[in-house]
Each structure stands twice: as structure tokens, then as C-alpha cells.
Amino acid sequence: MSSATETPNTETLGFQTEVKQLLQLMIHSLYSNKEIFLRELISNASDAAEKLRFEALSNADLYEHDGDLRIQVSFDEEAKTITIDDNGIGMSRDDVIAHLGTIAKSGTANFLSNLSGDAAKDSQLIGQFGVGFYSAFIVASKVDVYTRRAGLPAEEGVHWSSEGEGEFTLAQIDKLERGTRIVLSLKDDAVEFANGWRLRSLVKKYSDHIALPVQMLKEEMPSEEESEEKAEPELENVNSATALWTRNKSELNDEDYKGFYQHVSHDFQEPITWAHNRVEGNLEYTSLLYLPSKAPYDLWNREAPKGLKLYVQRVFIMDQADQFLPLYLRFIKGVVDSRNLSLNVSREILQKDPTVEKLKSALTKRSLDMIEKFGKKDPEAYQEFWKEFGQVLKEGPAEDNANRERILKLMRFASTQTGNSNETVSLEDYLGRMQEGQDKIYYLVSDSYNAAKNSPHLEIFRKKGIEVLLLTDRIDEWMMSHIFDFDGKSFQDVTKGELKLDKEESEEQKAELEEKSKAYEGLIERLGKVLESQVESVRVSQRLTDSPACLVLGDYDMGLQMRRIMEAAGQAVPETKPVFEFNAEHPLIAKLDQEADEDRFADLALILHDQAQLAAGGQLEDPASYISRMNKLLLELSA
Numbered sequence: 001m002s003s004a005t006e007t008p009n010t011e012t013l014g015f016q017t018e019v020k021q022l023l024q025l026m027i028h029s030l031y032s033n034k035e036i037f038l039r040e041l042i043s044n045a046s047d048a049a050e051k052l053r054f055e056a057l058s059n060a061d062l063y064e065h066d067g068d069l070r071i072q073v074s075f076d077e078e079a080k081t082i083t084i085d086d087n088g089i090g091m092s093r094d095d096v097i098a099h100l101g102t103i104a105k106s107g108t109a110n111f112l113s114n115l116s117g118d119a120a121k122d123s124q125l126i127g128q129f130g131v132g133f134y135s136a137f138i139v140a141s142k143v144d145v146y147t148r149r150a151g152l153p154a155e156e157g158v159h160w161s162s163e164g165e166g167e168f169t170l171a172q173i174d175k176l177e178r179g180t181r182i183v184l185s186l187k188d189d190a191v192e193f194a195n196g197w198r199l200r201s202l203v204k205k206y207s208d209h210i211a212l213p214v215q216m217l218k219e220e221m222p223s224e225e226e227s228e229e230k231a232e233p234e235l236e237n238v239n240s241a242t243a244l245w246t247r248n249k250s251e252l253n254d255e256d257y258k259g260f261y262q263h264v265s266h267d268f269q270e271p272i273t274w275a276h277n278r279v280e281g282n283l284e285y286t287s288l289l290y291l292p293s294k295a296p297y298d299l300w301n302r303e304a305p306k307g308l309k310l311y312v313q314r315v316f317i318m319d320q321a322d323q324f325l326p327l328y329l330r331f332i333k334g335v336v337d338s339r340n341l342s343l344n345v346s347r348e349i350l351q352k353d354p355t356v357e358k359l360k361s362a363l364t365k366r367s368l369d370m371i372e373k374f375g376k377k378d379p380e381a382y383q384e385f386w387k388e389f390g391q392v393l394k395e396g397p398a399e400d401n402a403n404r405e406r407i408l409k410l411m412r413f414a415s416t417q418t419g420n421s422n423e424t425v426s427l428e429d430y431l432g433r434m435q436e437g438q439d440k441i442y443y444l445v446s447d448s449y450n451a452a453k454n455s456p457h458l459e460i461f462r463k464k465g466i467e468v469l470l471l472t473d474r475i476d477e478w479m480m481s482h483i484f485d486f487d488g489k490s491f492q493d494v495t496k497g498e499l500k501l502d503k504e505e506s507e508e509q510k511a512e513l514e515e516k517s518k519a520y521e522g523l524i525e526r527l528g529k530v531l532e533s534q535v536e537s538v539r540v541s542q543r544l545t546d547s548p549a550c551l552v553l554g555d556y557d558m559g560l561q562m563r564r565i566m567e568a569a570g571q572a573v574p575e576t577k578p579v580f581e582f583n584a585e586h587p588l589i590a591k592l593d594q595e596a597d598e599d600r601f602a603d604l605a606l607i608l609h610d611q612a613q614l615a616a617g618g619q620l621e622d623p624a625s626y627i628s629r630m631n632k633l634l635l636e637l638s639a
């Protein structure tokens, strides 16, 4: 095949520490899934061909009179080797050192430091990470790479060789054909792969969708007439060699889609669903979008790679084109191929091109459709999806006002209706259960599910059988500040403002409330004095059935969660005082009302206030005084 002569200038270099770690980990954790090495190497070869095609758009000389891009796979059963040869972009000496000696991807060091040492868990992680070139060492005891970058003279070829331990050697070689040839010297337990049938079936299984032909020598049929002269073996295409997204949906099966997902995402786990669309007309594009099953480890890293693979008229343009989806859909993987963009677009041009905005809006709708459909088709699996990515989708209403209602439909919340935190409900479920006369969607924000579930603020809702959504993600209060209504119903935080649960009873209730407030006029005044510095005012509660008291915020006050986030970020938080509401039916309140000793009255009032603060998930300003007051009471009890 390729002519490569070595010059005596071999140099030995050490792997970056992270590479050594990765190699170790891979060999141990992917032991049971050895065959993926072929997929990874063919995937790299295909990327290299796409890069060449792209660079050749502006410099056709790079083709060096050979524009037929292809990948060849061959093997030698006796020598126990497999060779993967491509005529793609190839690598210069610097490229080789940068790509095959270090791991350049951002966040890798971070990823490696997150490993637990537990093989099962780590192999999960590595699945999300993608192993690429180094997977060669799962099956090979030695890997030789012969490569030359397109456009460089033949004598600037490079031979890289390593046994995957701590180091690799580099030598200058003459390489006539551009591109990369990788020779794997198989380990004893991997010699089974040096077999035509096995390699063919692996190419079909994992690389059928690759747009480039993957060729192998035709297997000779054992001929009956021994004497006949042997024909020169011919190359044949083993895969379909058409870009998967350009094919008709009806020709493709689930396995095809899954295989392609691994190629575009470098994620070993299966996608949970996908959407393949071709659109013609003014805006012409094909998209293939996938929902991954697990969040990547760097989902919350702002710098983490995200975005789609961009093609223009089937020519690969760039990876991680992040202009085509909003941030709150950053976990979606896939391909977009459009005719409306020019072949020489760059990231800078993409930022200004109005077509990009149109594509973004179309792809956003497609993504939301896909998620919605999946939720309807498999509600149980959707709960898992929601656990992985729900917090990201919650950024949606603030980022994408136009699709707010649709994003809200995708959300799931814990609720007083279900009784456990794992079972969540949608807003549509909620609307379906609303009581007659109820005109609001009630919710409560808290730091934990248990604190939310046991909040005194829910008492009256329980009694009346009105459902309340329990929001416990860090992002929730912030998110709710961007949402006003759903399907014409407004949202109401149950810890804020005066409650008006139903319109009809209101006259009757009003009268009752007035009566109670009158009866407790004295108490309201006394409490107001004692709690003056902590609360805005004191009133009889309509919220409570079991607890003696609770604290209520003003309609537009900042809740505890936002307050904490802002404080942690060192931002100024506006000073607000809650209203102290007490339960007129509670025996402690009756007792308090009768307390003649002003000191004791003050102690009890402060205890009730602090308890209400604690029940709301808040912190006490002066916990020591609370404890000493409580202890004083306990002593009196036991005296």
C-alpha cells in the first residue's frame, strides 16, 4: 500500500499524565466491549476526510490529484495486525505531538479527577467522555501511526509508535500518499479481530452511516478448480457510504440511528430518542437531533463543548456549531445540513447571518417537539430524562420567551398530589385536577422536598384538597420570576400575599375573618409590639389548620431561595419584613392571649415567630436566644 521509509532519527517522548491515566482506565473498563476500537478509528478517519474536503474548498491543491476519499481496512492473520488507512487531512509532526500525546479537550483533567476508582462507575463516565484514538490500545499491544498532512512534501511524513505504556516514539519518514495509516499489533486476547468476516460485520454494525466508503479486499470464494489462476484481489465497499441524514427515514432502522449517534456525540450510551426531518422550501435543511440518555459530566461548565455538527450541502463545515440551538437545549446532539448557508461560513459569519436565526428558531421547535412527543410516548422514561436535564430546561422560560408556554408543558414538578419526590406531574395534569372556582396554579419553593412537603403553608390547601406544586431546585424561584401564567392561569406562591382560595365563599369568609380579627384585637396589638423589629404586621391566618403561626411574604418580596443565592453571590438583598399570621383556632394562641405576664408573653411570642421561621426553611438570626427561651419553658414544664 503506502511506501514509508524510516530515517534514523527516532525520538522518544512521554505521554501527558492524563493520557496515561486514560489509557489505564480504558483498558480496564472497556475490556468487555473491545470491538468499539474499530468504530473509533474509522470515525477519526472519516473526520479527517471531512476536514480535508473543507480545507480543499479554499485550496484544491490539497487533494494532490487524488480526490477520491476513502478508508481502507485490511488485516494479516499471521502477523496478527489490522491496518486502517485513510487519505484524509493527515497530521504534521506538531499535530501528532498535540493530538496523539496529550488530550487537548477542555475539561479532561477535570473529568479524570472526578473518577472514583470504582471500575463500574468509571466506565459509565468514560462512556460519556468518548475514548477516540486511544481505544486502539484496548486490542493492540503496539500501535504504529504513519501519517502526512495534505499539502506537505512527502519527506515530512511522521511515524508514531507506542506500546501504550508511558511513552511514544516519533520518527520522520517519507510518505507518498497523504493521510494516516494506523497499524494495530493485536494482543493475544484480541487476535480474533484479524478476520475478514469479523471486521466486515463490525464495519456494517458501527460504520454503515459514515459518508465515506470503507473498503476491504474482496474475500475470495474457495474455488473448486484449484488450477485456475488467481485473480488480483479487488477492493469493495463494505458500508453504505451515504451520509445517514441524507437517506430516507424508511430505509433506516433504530440501529442505524443509534450507530450514527455514537459517531456524532462520542457518547457510548444509547440516545433515548431522535428526530429526523427534511424541510424544503425557502428555508431548506435536514436535521437529525438526538436526546442523550445521560447528562455529560460538564453540563454545567459554561465552556463545555455544545452544539450541532454543521454541514452545508453535505460538506462538513464545523463541529459544535452552537448558534443553532438556545442554551437551555445545549444537551441536544446531532447534525444540521442546510443549503441556505454558504460553504465558506465561519463562526464569525454565523453570528451575523439572519438565516442562522431562522434555522435556530426552526431547530428549537423541532427539539421541543421531540421532547414533547417522547414525554407522551413514554411517561416513565420521561421522568428519567427530566431528572437528567430538567434543570437545564428550566432556564428556558427566561431565555426564550417566545416558546415559554411550550417549555412549560415539558416541565415536571413534585406535587402535594403524589406523595413522593420521584413522581412528578405536568402543568396539564395540574390543570385537569383544579377545583371548581380555583383560578390559580399554586406552588411553594423550598430547599428540600421534605421541607416543602411539611410546610405549614400547605395546611389549608390539604384541607381543601387543592394541589400545590413543590419546587425544590435551586433555579426554581428565579425561574418562577419569569413565568406569569400557563394556559391563562396565573401562578401563585403560597407563601406570599393574602390568600383568596375561592371567589364564591369570599363574602362569608370575609365576615368570619373580621370577627376573629376583632376577637383577637388585643393579641394582635401585643404581638405587634413584641415582634416589631422582625415583622411587618400581625394578622389572623386563613392558611393554617394545625400549626400555630407562619410567616408570609408580600406578593412582590424576594423569597428565601433567591435571597440566599444573591447573598452567596455577594449581592445586596433588599430588606423586607414578613407578615406574622397566627391560627385563631390553635390552643397555644388562646393561651398566649390569656398570658398576663408580659415577659412570659414576649418569650412565647418570640418562640412562635422563630418556629415559623424554621418551618419555612429559614435560619434564625439569633439561635442561641431561641434555645435559651425554649429551655426555660422546658424547665417550667418539668418543675
Ligand code: ADP
Pocket: 044, 045, 048, 086, 088, 089, 090, 091, 099, 100, 130, 131, 132, 133, 134, 179, 180, 266
Ligand atoms: P477526538 O477524535 O475526539 O478529537 P481522538 O483521541 O480520537 O479524539 O483524536 C485526537 C485527534 O487526533 C483528533 O481530533 C485528530 O485531530 C487527530 N486524529 C486522530 N485520528 C486521525 C486521522 N486518522 N487523521 C488525522 N487526524 C487524526
